Amino acid sequence: xxxxxxxxxxxxxxxxxxxxxxxxxxxxxxxxxxxxxxxxxxxxxxxxxxxxxxxxxxxxxxxxxxxxxxxxxxxxxxxxxxxxxxxxxxxxxxxxxxxxxxxxxxxxxxx
Numbered sequence: 001x002x003x004x005x006x007x008x009x010x011x012x013x014x015x016x017x018x019x020x021x022x023x024x025x026x027x028x029x030x031x032x033x034x035x036x037x038x039x040x041x042x043x044x045x046x047x048x049x050x051x052x053x054x055x056x057x058x059x060x061x062x063x064x065x066x067x068x069x070x071x072x073x074x075x076x077x078x079x080x081x082x083x084x085x086x087x088x089x090x091x092x093x094x095x096x097x098x099x100x101x102x103x104x105x106x107x108x109x110x111x
Contacts (some may be wrong), residue, residue, distance in 0.1 A: 051070045051081030051082070052070045052084065053069060053081065053084060053086070054067070054068040054080065054081055054082065055067055055068070055086070056068060056075060056076040056078055056079045057078045057080070061078075064090055065078075065095075065096070066095065066097065067090050067091055067103045068101055068103060069098075069103045071101065072098055072100060073100065073101070074100050091103070
């Protein structure tokens, strides 16, 4: 074997080592991503269901600002989950319904 053939073989062996290292790294990335995806699914399964109804409170915490459905896209920052009966009672006591999600129509109550 001459030097050209041995250097070509050495280059091919080097390429093989580089590709094996790249393949090992790619397999680690895949395993990491599979682990993250499993953690996301487990977290989603453990997450409690979204509340059906929300009541938004004012700054003084005694003032009720609005009644929202659980799917409202703009419920505000000071909301707490309530039952259907509590939402109906709040609407009957003149707590305004959210103009964006209209819980009064979802509850079948005329505003």
